[in-house]
C-alpha cells in the first residue's frame with residue numbers, strides 16, 4: 001500500500017488528454033503530480049499492436065483535419081516527431097461498391113445513390129437539429145444501406161459544418177509508422193517524465209492502478225484504487241472515457257450532481273471496431289484509388305467497409321474491415337473463428353470462392369474493455385452547447401478532461417489533446433489554483 005502523500009494534482013488516465021494535462025502542469029511549474037493509469041501502458045485509445053509482424057493501429061489510425069488554414073496541433077506533433085503517414089482518400093470508396101455477386105456497381109449508379117444519400121442524410125440531420133418531423137427517404141436497397149452506413153458511421157455523424165474540417169482542412173492521413181501513433185504520447189511524456197532507454201521510469205506515473213473511488217471535499221481530493229492504495233491531492237483531472245463515466249467503475253463521494261450525471265448519460269458512445277485479417281497473398285485490386293471498398297448487403301453495416309493496407313505497408317497482405325455499434329458488440333461477444341468465417345464468406349461473395357483463407361485475425365474489443373467501454377463520444381444531433389459545457393465543467397476540485405469534453409473536436413485525437421491545451425484553459429486553471437496552495 002502506498003503511503004498517503006498529498007500532491008498538487010492527480011491526473012486519472014494516461015491517454016492523449018491525461019498526458020497533455022500532466023505536461024501542461026509540469027511546463028507551468030507544477031511538478032508534484034501523480035498520473036494514475038489503469039492499464040499497463042500509456043496511450044489509451046491510441047494503441048499499436050504487432051499483427052503478423054506489421055504494426056497496426058487498433059484505436060485511432062488517422063490524423064483527421066489537415067491542409068486547412070489552421071494547423072491541426074496533432075499534425076504538428078506528428079511532423080515534429082517525424083511520424084510516417086500516408087494520404088487517405090475515402091471519396092473513391094463510392095466507385096468500389098460490390099454487390100453480393102461480386103459485381104462492382106457502375107460509377108453512374110454509385111454516384112447517383114451517393115448524392116441522393118448525402119442529400120437525405122443532410123436533410124435528416126438538419127431536421128433533427130431543427131426538431132422538424134419531415135421524414136427523409138430512408139435507405140432500402142443494399143447499395144443505399146451501404147452508403148447510408150458510410151455517411152452516418154464514418155463521415156458525418158455531426159451536423160455540417162464539421163469543425164475539424166472547417167478549422168484544420170479536409171485531408172486525412174493514415175499513421176503508418178513502426179513506432180505507432182502512440183509515439184506522439186511518448187515524445188510528449190519524455191519532456192517531463194524520467195526515461196531510460198526509451199522506457200518511462202518516472203515514479204509519478206503509476207501504471208496498473210485502477211481508480212475505484214473519488215472523494216471530493218472542500219479541502220482536497222482523495223482517490224482509492226483497486227489495490228487498496230490511497231492518493232491525496234489538492235486537485236484532480238479526470239480524463240477517463242465517457243463510456244467509463246457511464247459505467248460503475250468509479251464511484252464518487254459525494255455523488256456527482258444531477259446536471260453532471262445527466263450530461264454523462266446524454267452523451268452517446270460509438271463503438272468502432274477495426275478487424276485485421278492476414279492473407280498468404282493478395283487477391284484484391286490495389287492502388288491508391290482502390291484503397292477502400294464497400295460491400296453492399298441487405299443488413300446495414302454487415303462487413304460493409306473494407307481497406308487494404310498495401311499503401312501503408314506494401315506486401316503486408318492485410319485487409320481491415322470496420323464494424324460499428326451493434327455489429328461491433330455482436331462480434332465482440334463471439335469467438336474470433338466465427339468472425340473469421342463470416343468475413344471470409346463476405347470476401348468470397350466479392351472476390352470468388354477460390355480466394356485463400358486468412359491465416360490470422362485480430363478483433364479488438366473496445367466495448368468489453370472496462371477501461372474504455374466504447375470507442376469515442378458522439379454528441380446527440382439535437383444537443384446544444386450546454387451538453388458540452390456540462391460535460392466539461394468542474395465539480396468542486398474535480399476537473400473533467402478527455403475527448404468528450406472538447407466541444408468542437410470530440411471524438412478525435414486532437415479533441416483529447418485540445419480539451420486541455422485548447423481554448424478552455426481548464427488545466428491552466430487547476431495549475432493556477434495549485435500554485436496558490
Ligand SMILES: Cc1cc2nc3c(=O)[nH]c(=O)nc-3n(C[C@H](O)[C@H](O)[C@H](O)COP(=O)(O)OP(=O)(O)OC[C@H]3O[C@@H](n4cnc5c(N)ncnc54)[C@H](O)[C@@H]3O)c2cc1C
Nearest residue numbers: 013015016017038044045060061062211402403412413416
Ligand atoms: C477504434 C478507434 C478508432 C479511432 N479512430 C480515430 C481516428 O482515426 N482519428 C482520430 O482523431 N481519433 C480516432 N479515435 C478517437 C481517439 O482515439 C480518442 O478520441 C482519443 O485517443 C481519446 O483520448 P483520451 O485521452 O480522451 O482518452 P483515452 O485514450 O481513453 O485515455 C483515458 C485513459 O484512462 C484510463 N482509465 C480508464 N479508467 C480508469 C480508471 N478507473 N483508473 C485509472 N485509469 C483509467 C484508460 O486506461 C485510458 O488509458 C478512435 C478511437 C477508437 C477506439
